[in-house]
Amino acid sequence: GQNIDQPTEMTATEGAIVQINCTYQTSGFNGLFWYQQHAGEAPTFLSYNVLDGLEEKGRFSSFLSRSKGYSYLLLKELQMKDSASYLCAVRPYTGGFKTIFGAGTRLFVKA
């Protein structure tokens, strides 16, 4: 089967760093995505990894290890507005095969 696991909830302090992990088991791999979703709103694209390593974009970074079926999203200098759910998603194949979404990690940032 196809499965994506990520923690249900995390809490962190404003100004700190938090790492949200994602593990996946899928039949093939053609890219991993992270999305941010504020409550009641649409998910928005954060990052894309298809090769092993770290992709950095401002305060957010995403890491991928294909051999381990593992990714993490790193958020630095946390702000209150970072309180949201973070969805890990994997595209199993090329050719337009549909993307599989994890259930999301709800992050609470406290003052």
Added chain:
Amino acid sequence: DADVTQTPRNRITKTGKRIMLECSQTKGHDRMYWYRQDPGLGLQLIYYSFDVKDINKGEISDGYSVSRQAQAKFSLSLESAIPNQTALYFCATSDDRGGYTFGSGTRLTVV
């Protein structure tokens, strides 16, 4: 204008009624999707379409139907709404690498 527009944003309907949710996009993407989201369950795929003549069932298609009227338009119908179809519904498009752009969502309540 938003890249992916959903109407209505909110809808309350009675059990047994037929209801249509509409989606239009200006991204020029061939691939379009309908998802529902329930608390704690993440995004579940209802139907997807990879071009105007292509319609595919997702994980939870029972009780739903779709129509791809044009490249830019993809509508979702509930033929006879039931209370457990109360959820947040998202339309989305994807680019060639699989990155999604979501609409703002339709909050549907079936009473």
